[in-house]
Amino acid sequence: MQISRRALLGAGTTGLLIASQPGATAQKRRFRRKPRNIIFCVADGMSLSTLTMCDQFQQLTEGRHSYWMTLLNAEYATSGLQETRSLNSLVTDSAAASSAWGSGRRQWNGQLNMYPDGTKLRPIMSLMQEAGLRCGLVTTTTITHATPAGFAVNSLTRQQEDVIAQEYLKAGVDVLLGGGDRFFSAQQRKDRRDLYAEYAQAGYRVARTKSELLGAVPANRLLGVFHSGHMPYSVDHNHSPELQSTRPRLREMARAAIACLKSAPRGFFLQIEGGRVDHAAHSNDLAGLIYDQIEFEETIKEVVEFALKDRNTLVIITTDHATGGPALNGSGLAYQDSAAGLQKVAGMKASYDTLLKALGDAPTPDRIRQTVRDLLDIALTPDEAEAVAQATRKNSPFRVSEFYEDTGATLAIVLGNHTKVTWTSQNHTSDHVLITAVGPGNELIAGLHANVDLFSLMLAAKDLKYENPTMDYTTARAHFEKIKHLWAPGG
Numbered sequence: 001m002q003i004s005r006r007a008l009l010g011a012g013t014t015g016l017l018i019a020s021q022p023g024a025t026a027q028k029r030r031f032r033r034k035p036r037n038i039i040f041c042v043a044d045g046m047s048l049s050t051l052t053m054c055d056q057f058q059q060l061t062e063g064r065h066s067y068w069m070t071l072l073n074a075e076y077a078t079s080g081l082q083e084t085r086s087l088n089s090l091v092t093d094s095a096a097a098s099s100a101w102g103s104g105r106r107q108w109n110g111q112l113n114m115y116p117d118g119t120k121l122r123p124i125m126s127l128m129q130e131a132g133l134r135c136g137l138v139t140t141t142t143i144t145h146a147t148p149a150g151f152a153v154n155s156l157t158r159q160q161e162d163v164i165a166q167e168y169l170k171a172g173v174d175v176l177l178g179g180g181d182r183f184f185s186a187q188q189r190k191d192r193r194d195l196y197a198e199y200a201q202a203g204y205r206v207a208r209t210k211s212e213l214l215g216a217v218p219a220n221r222l223l224g225v226f227h228s229g230h231m232p233y234s235v236d237h238n239h240s241p242e243l244q245s246t247r248p249r250l251r252e253m254a255r256a257a258i259a260c261l262k263s264a265p266r267g268f269f270l271q272i273e274g275g276r277v278d279h280a281a282h283s284n285d286l287a288g289l290i291y292d293q294i295e296f297e298e299t300i301k302e303v304v305e306f307a308l309k310d311r312n313t314l315v316i317i318t319t320d321h322a323t324g325g326p327a328l329n330g331s332g333l334a335y336q337d338s339a340a341g342l343q344k345v346a347g348m349k350a351s352y353d354t355l356l357k358a359l360g361d362a363p364t365p366d367r368i369r370q371t372v373r374d375l376l377d378i379a380l381t382p383d384e385a386e387a388v389a390q391a392t393r394k395n396s397p398f399r400v401s402e403f404y405e406d407t408g409a410t411l412a413i414v415l416g417n418h419t420k421v422t423w424t425s426q427n428h429t430s431d432h433v434l435i436t437a438v439g440p441g442n443e444l445i446a447g448l449h450a451n452v453d454l455f456s457l458m459l460a461a462k463d464l465k466y467e468n469p470t471m472d473y474t475t476a477r478a479h480f481e482k483i484k485h486l487w488a489p490g491g
Contacts, residue, residue, distance in 0.1 A: 030460075031440065031441040031444070031460060031461060032440075032441070032443075033440040033441070034440060034441070034461055034462065034463065035267075035312055035313055035314035035439055035440040035441060035461050036266075036267035036310075036312040036313065037261075037262075037267045037268050037269070037270070037310070037312060037313040037314070038128075038267075038268075038269050038270070038313070038314050038316070038458055038461060038462075039258075039270045039271075039272065039303055039307070039313060039314070039315045039316070040101070040151075040269075040270070040271045040272070040316045040458070041271075041272045041273075041274075041296075041299070041300050041303060041315065041316065041317045041318070042098075042147055042271065042272070042273040042274065042275075042318060042319060042320060043273075043274045043277050043293060043296045043297075043317075043318075043319045044094060044141075044147055044273055044274060044275045044276075044277055044278035044319060044320055044323075045094075045277050045278025045279075045280075045281045045282070045319065045320070045321065045322065045323030045324070045428070046274075046277050046278075046281075046293065046296075046319040046322065046323075046433070046434075047281070047319075047322030047323065047324070047325065047326065047429065047431055047433070048322070048431065048433070048434060049322075049325070049326050049327045049328075050277065050281065050289060050293055050322075050326060051066070051068060051069070051293070051434065052328075053289075053290065053326065053327075053328055053342060053421070054066045054068075054290055054293040054294060054297070055068075055069040056328065056339075056342060057290055057342055057343070057345055057346075058294070060339060060342065060343045060346075061343065061346050066293075066294070066297050067297040067298065067300065067301045068297050068300065068317065068436065071304070071317075071436050071438070072436070074438075076308065076438055076442070077436055077437065077438045077442060078436070078437050078442045078443050078444075078445045078446050079434060079435065079436040079437075079445065079446070080434075080435050080445045080446050080447045080448060080449060081432045081433065081434065081435065081447075081448045081449070082318055082432060082433050082434075082435045082448070082449045082450075082451055082454075083432050083448065083449070083450055083451065084097055084320065084321045084322075084430070084431075084432070084433060084451050085106075085430065085451075086100070086106055086107060086108065086109050087105075087106035087107055087108050087109075087471070087473060087476055088108050088109055088473060088476065088477065088480070089109055090430045091321070091427070091428050091429065091430045092109060092320065092321050092428065092451075093109040093110060093146070093158075093321075093428065094145075094146040094147050094150075094158075094278065094320050094321070095107065095109065095110050095111055095112050095146040095149070095150060095158040096108060096109045096110070096111065097147075097150070097320035097321055097451060098112070098146055098147045098148075098149070098150025098151060098320060099111070099112050099113045099121070099150040100150075100450075100451040100452045100454075100455070101124070101150065101151065101320075101451060101452075101454050101455055101458075102121075102123045102124050102125075102150040102151045102152070102455065103121035103122065103123060103124070103455060103468045104452050104453075104455030104456055104466075104467075104468055105121055105452060105455075105468045105469075105470060105471075106452060108476055108480055110157055110158055110159075111155070111156060111157060111158070112146065112149050112150050112153060112154060112155040112157075112158055112164075113150065113153065113154045113155075114154045114155060114156055115469075115471045115476055115479065116156075116476050116477075116479035116480040116482075116483055117471075117475075117476075117479040118156065119469055119471065120154040121154065121468040121469065122466065122468060123150070123151060123152050123153060123154070123171075124151055124269075124455060124458060124459070125151050125152040125171065125173060125269065126152075126171065127459060127464055127466055128269040128462065128464075129172065131266070131462055131464055132265070132266035132267075133264065133266055133267050133268055133269045133462070134174045134175075134261050134264040134267075134268045134269075135152070135173050135174055135175075135261075135268065135269045135270070136173065136174055136175030136176070136177075136222075136257045136260070136261055136268065136269075136270045136271070137151065137152065137168075137173055137175065137176050137177070137178070137270075137271050137273075138175070138177045138178065138250070138253045138254055138257050138270070138271065138272045138273065139177070139178040139179075139231075139272075139273040139275045140178065140179070140230065140231040140250050140273065140274055140275045140276045140292070140295075141178060141179060141180075141230045141231070141273065141275030141276065141279075142161060142178060142179045142180030142183065142229060142230055143165075143168075143176050143177065143178035143179065143180045143225060144161035144162075144164040144165050144168075144180050144183050145158075145161070145178075145180075145230075145275060146158040147271075147273045147275060147320060148176075148178070148271060148273060149164050151271050152167075152168060152171050152173050153167040153168065153171055154167075155167070156483065156486065157483075157486045159486070161180065161183045162183045162189055162190070162191075164183070165180070165183040165184055165195055166193075166195065169195070169198060169199060169202060174220065174221050174222070174260070174261065174268075175221070175222045175257045175260050175261060175270070176222070176223050176224070176225075177213070177222070177223075177224040177225075177226075177248075177253040177256065177257055178224075178225065178226070178231065178253070178275075179225065179226060179227035179228070179229055179230045179231045180225055180227075180228075180229065180230075181208075181225050181226075181227060181228045181229075182228050182229065183195075184196055184199075184223075184225055188228070196208075196223070196225075199223045202221070203220070203221050204219070204221040204222060204223045205219035205221065205222050205223070206223050206224075206225075207222065207223070207224040207225075207226075208224075208225060208226065209226065209246050210226070210245065210246055210247055210248040210252070211246075212224075213226070213248050213252070213253070213256050214248065214252060214256065218256070218259040218260045219260060220260070221260075222256070222257075222260050224248075224253065224256070226246075226247050226248060227247060230275070230276060230279065231247060231250075231276065232247060233276055233279075233280065233285075233287075233288045233291065233292060233351035233353060233354075234249070234276070234288075234291040234292045234294065234295040235287045235288055235290075235291040235292075235348060235349070235350060235351050236350060236351050236353070236354050237249065238291065238349075239349045239350065249295060249299075250272070250274055250295050250296060250299045251295065251298050251299040251302055254272050254299050254302065254303060255302060257270055257272070258270065258303075258306060262310075267312075267462075269458075272299065272300075272303065274292055274293070274295065274296030274299065276288065276292045277289060277292045277293050277296060277319075277323075278323050280292055280351065280352075281322075281323035281324035281326065281423075282323055282324065282426050282427075283351075283352045283353075283408045283412075283426065284324055284326075284352075284408050284409055284411075284412030284423045284426055285351055285352040285353075285408065285412070286326070286345055286348070286412070286415070286419055286421055287345055287348035287349075287350070287351060287376070288351040288352060288353075289324075289326065290345050300315070300317050303315055304438050307438055307439045308438070311439075312439075312440065313439050313440075314437065314438075314439040314440055314441050314442065314461055315437065315438045315439050316435065316436075316437050316445070316454070316458075317435070317436045317437070317438075318433060318434065318435040318436070319433045319434070320433075320451075321428045321429070321431075321433065322428065322429045322430075322431035322433055323427070323428050323429065324423045324424065324425065324426060324427070324429070325423055325424025325425060325429050326421055326422070326423050327421065327422060327423075328341070328342050328420055328421050329416075329420050329421070329422055330420075331420040337420060338420050341418060341419045341420030341421065342419060342420065342421065344376075344377065344378060344418060344419050345419065347376070347377030347378075348375070348376045348377060348378075349375050349376070349377070350375040350376065352408050352411065354375065355371060355372070355375050355376070355411075356407065356408075358371050358375065359371050359392070361392075362389075362392055362393060363389060363392060364389065365382060365385035365386045365388075365389045366385070368380065368385040368388050368389055369382075369385045372385075372415075376415070378415060378418045378419075380414060380418075384414035384417065385414075387410055387413075387414055388407065388410055388411050388414060390410075391405075391406065391407040391409075391410035391411070392407050396409070396410045397410070398410055398413060403424070403425035403426065403427070404425075406426070408426065409423070409426055432448070435449065440461075441457075441461055444457060
């Protein structure tokens with residue numbers, strides 16, 4: 001049988017080939033007991049290989065499994081798989097993926113709960129609010145980034161973060177915690193609107209530092225913005241006393257959000273995102289990836305402990321897609337060098353963000369060798385340093401490949417000689433991803449699900465049902481041609 005692109009992507013919103021099967025069994029089953037609260041946790045961009053390497057790294061360095069890995073054998077947890085495609089591609093971006101959860105409909109990559117013709121879909125948070133739940137968003141990216149936004153707002157393009165900051169206020173999201181000062185501050189916004197003042201006037205307590213977040217009595221409404229852009233990588237946070245004193249970790253933001261929401265009379269809906277896992281994978285930054293994954297898993301440990309004590313909270317833990325295709329490779333005689341390679345992450349003190357800033361413009365090979373030794377504890381060879389130097393001058397030896405042409409990819413290739421970890425690209429991939437659930441209804445997560453299925457599953461947990469409009473791929477493509485000048489690739 002021949003399968004066309006149209007059949008694969010779908011004559012209808014959910015498609016013909018693969019989306020008719022995932023989730024079918026779960027949709028026929030019912031909640032035996034309904035949860036009062038729902039916490040949806042996202043390790044953005046996490047592939048199964050990322051989870052695997054994090055677990056192996058913690059076994060090597062701490063003698064224990066990573067937390068998420070322990071959940072796979074916990075009698076109170078259920079795990080399954082999720083397929084992640086979007087309306088226009090087998091490889092989704094974060095906006096389409098989050099909107100699939102947020103609206104129950106496939107979306108065009110780059111758009112948030114809106115079809116290319118401008119048709120708006122109703123986001124899940126507005127439905128939860130209408131049912132009396134209080135709602136919150138927590139992330140290590142800008143709070144206006146694609147994943148949190150997909151639960152709460154509509155936007156023709158994910159790039160309009162300054163507008164998304166305004167839309168959150170209109171939507172009345174009770175708790176917003178993350179980065180993104182430049183989208184709220186009057187000094188940094190192009191229109192000079194002081195959104196901090198507008199949120200405060202609407203009854204939000206505004207926190208700008210770690211002490212302001214953690215040192216006050218929980219508020220009914222809370223806006224916390226702690227960095228100009230995305231929150232710093234965990235590996236940088238771990239080695240900076242200044243960041244440790246001023247910037248909260250993901251687990252601290254999650255803790256504060258739950259404290260604000262847990263007294264809600266009819267329950268709460270909270271999304272928590274470890275967003276910089278994705279960014280590290282985009283950069284092929286192994287230290288950035290591993291330490292942000294560890295921070296995410298320490299966060300979900302606290303969330304699950306809350307749920308187990310509360311006994312009335314459904315926790316869903318997953319990712320929107322895989323990114324970068326990282327993998328630990330067999331190396332050395334009988335593959336004996338692999339573990340030692342991964343263990344080198346323990347000596348790394350900086351993300352690529354910090355490293356590349358330290359290198360400066362057009363660094364010499366000697367400067368590259370010294371900086372990599374100082375920050376990553378790895379001794380590059382002269383040839384490896386020369387390859388990185390060429391990449392900083394837009395002349396990477398791997399520039400013939402669209403997947404390996406920039407500085408970060410070149411650096412990752414040469415570091416792979418030492419860590420034994422290589423990458424397939426700096427882009428998202430089409431992998432199915434893990435999903436784990438704890439709490440009332442966790443058994444419904446077993447099996448293979450389409451990402452859009454989770455919308456109706458979460459609504460069913462609160463005795464809700466809603467059907468957004470549909471659009472097929474061919475119609476969406478025709479409308480997208482008229483607006484594609486607004487679109488830019490993103491994570």
